[in-house]
Amino acid sequence: MTRTTPRIIAIANQKGGVGKTTTTVNLAASLHAMKQRVLLVDLDPQGNATTGSGLDKRALNQNVYQVLLGEKTIADVRATSPSGGYDVVSSSRDLAGAEVELVELPDRETRLKDALSTALSQMKSAISEIAAEYDYVLLDCPPSLSLLTLNGLCAAQAVIIPMQCEYYALEGLSDLVQTVRKVRAHLNPKLEIEGIVRTMFDPRNLLAQNVSAELAKHFGDKLFNTVIPRNIRLAEAPSHGMPAIKLDPLSKGAQAYLALAGELLRREAQSRARAQNLAQTAAPEGASSAQNNNAKPVSGEVSAT
Numbered sequence: 001m002t003r004t005t006p007r008i009i010a011i012a013n014q015k016g017g018v019g020k021t022t023t024t025v026n027l028a029a030s031l032h033a034m035k036q037r038v039l040l041v042d043l044d045p046q047g048n049a050t051t052g053s054g055l056d057k058r059a060l061n062q063n064v065y066q067v068l069l070g071e072k073t074i075a076d077v078r079a080t081s082p083s084g085g086y087d088v089v090s091s092s093r094d095l096a097g098a099e100v101e102l103v104e105l106p107d108r109e110t111r112l113k114d115a116l117s118t119a120l121s122q123m124k125s126a127i128s129e130i131a132a133e134y135d136y137v138l139l140d141c142p143p144s145l146s147l148l149t150l151n152g153l154c155a156a157q158a159v160i161i162p163m164q165c166e167y168y169a170l171e172g173l174s175d176l177v178q179t180v181r182k183v184r185a186h187l188n189p190k191l192e193i194e195g196i197v198r199t200m201f202d203p204r205n206l207l208a209q210n211v212s213a214e215l216a217k218h219f220g221d222k223l224f225n226t227v228i229p230r231n232i233r234l235a236e237a238p239s240h241g242m243p244a245i246k247l248d249p250l251s252k253g254a255q256a257y258l259a260l261a262g263e264l265l266r267r268e269a270q271s272r273a274r275a276q277n278l279a280q281t282a283a284p285e286g287a288s289s290a291q292n293n294n295a296k297p298v299s300g301e302v303s304a305t
């Protein structure tokens with residue numbers, strides 16, 4: 001059965017270079033390969049997810065910037081990744097200016113708060129217009145806790161946090177967890193942490209092992225079992241404008257992202273099943289068949305390697 005609303009996931013970490021974009025692009029391609037309908041929204045002015053999906057930022061003159069300003073809809077500006085098969089709302093450098101313009105929207109002095117909330121709801125309402133067309137919407141956030149990242153966190157139902165297992169990583173993670181709590185308290189009560197994914201992992205590195213153990217202790221089942229190894233194909237793929245699962249599907253990096261997508265689908269199927277069980281226990285006889293109309297078989301799932 002086809003889902004009626006997509007799962008909207010922001011991929012965020014204010015720390016730069018931890019693998020947000022690599023995760024967004026490869027997860028989008030992996031989910032697409034598993035017959036999911038995927039939209040990637042590039043919220044980063046750097047536009048790496050756009051180019052990594054094989055799209056030319058300069059050739060596309062319509063992008064997420066116009067969507068955030070409310071001038072265009074997602075249907076107006078999206079393009080299909082020629083290499084990955086999923087849809088993309090591309091980024092542009094103009095987005096760097098959007099940080100300022102968004103808060104300046106109607107009248108900076110007197111209506112800053114209103115403007116902020118208008119701006120923050122823009123992506124959310126833009127996504128709601130195309131909701132029936134996708135199973136997953138993935139939002140690639142920039143390396144900051146800026147208005148653009150906040151916009152992503154407000155539009156999302158959940159956040160995936162890619163992180164490298166190194167010394168300062170845990171500190172940065174607690175800042176992000178605080179931000180998620182604040183967003184939940186003030187702006188988006190439904191926001192949850194989908195999971196933390198260990199990226200560029202080197203199992204021979206003792207520090208990485210220790211940080212990984214700390215993560216498991218603090219975050220329990222919020223830590224994805226799938227670990228993304230450091231892998232040259234993942235680093236090379238963007239220069240070909242391709243996700244690694246298209247460049248070299250058998251590479252360790254590609255296999256890891258396929259496994260991550262499988263784990264994501266499996267977890268979601270389990271939590272839907274739990275919700276359905278709860279509803280069946282709570283609901284009077286005969287009232288249960290309307291539940292879980294989002295259920296979708298997890299076909300083509302690849303098991304963790």
Ligand SMILES: Nc1ncnc2c1ncn2[C@@H]1O[C@H](COP(=O)(O)OP(=O)(O)OP(=O)(O)O)[C@@H](O)[C@H]1O
Nearest residue numbers: 016017018019020021022143200229230231234235
């Ligand atoms: N698992 C990996 N193995 C090898 N290289 C990787 C891996 N993941 C990411 N990289 C490389 O590390 C660099 C940073 O990755 P990426 O751009 O995905 O991080 P980011 O968090 O999106 O960065 P930014 O904060 O600038 O947006 C890139 O050159 C990317 O190709």
Ligand SMILES: [Mg+2]
Nearest residue numbers: 020021044048
């Ligand atoms: Mg990035």
